[in-house]
Amino acid sequence: MKCQHCEKPATFHITEVLGPDGPHVVHLCEEHARAMLSKESASPVASIAGALAKQLKLGGKGSPETETKECPVCGISFFEFRNSGRLGCPYDYTHFEKELEPLLINIHDSSVHRGKQPHRAAVSADSQARLIRLRREMEEAIEREDYELASSLRDQIRQLEDAGKS
Numbered sequence: 001m002k003c004q005h006c007e008k009p010a011t012f013h014i015t016e017v018l019g020p021d022g023p024h025v026v027h028l029c030e031e032h033a034r035a036m037l038s039k040e041s042a043s044p045v046a047s048i049a050g051a052l053a054k055q056l057k058l059g060g061k062g063s064p065e066t067e068t069k070e071c072p073v074c075g076i077s078f079f080e081f082r083n084s085g086r087l088g089c090p091y092d093y094t095h096f097e098k099e100l101e102p103l104l105i106n107i108h109d110s111s112v113h114r115g116k117q118p119h120r121a122a123v124s125a126d127s128q129a130r131l132i133r134l135r136r137e138m139e140e141a142i143e144r145e146d147y148e149l150a151s152s153l154r155d156q157i158r159q160l161e162d163a164g165k166s
Contacts, residue, residue, distance in 0.1 A: 005028065005032045006032065010028055011033070012030065073132055074133075
């Protein structure tokens with residue numbers, strides 16, 4: 001969906017309920033959302049606008065290096081994370097630590113986990129990262145039609161998965 005003021009993709013969809021006329025939906029790009037939220041407003045939307053403005057400051061676009069920075073394990077870029085809201089592997093937390101810390105502090109008021117942990121033995125982050133890397137390499141081998149390499153990688157994946165079960 002495009003912004004109502006320009007041709008950029010709309011990333012903010014604001015719904016205002018205006019009495020008997022029903023809801024009014026506004027679709028804005030980040031630039032126009034900033035402009036709308038920076039205007040002082042006496043409407044009830046002002047408090048929500050303040051929260052969105054705070055989020056825009058935290059989630060604003062970083063430098064081009066940050067946006068194109070990719071995880072060496074799963075290959076997800078920070079730009080892809082910002083668009084989907086999902087990380088690709090556990091290693092992303094350490095790889096994108098500088099970029100994620102303000103977001104985690106804003107959401108959880110802390111950057112350290114406090115709470116219960118699962119009792120069952122979890123797979124280590126290193127072995128999980130290795131599994132992700134092997135799966136990606138296997139997919140690439142299949143795309144190149146290098147089936148011998150793909151079957152070798154498949155066997156390595158099975159060995160790691162079996163070792164994790166025992």
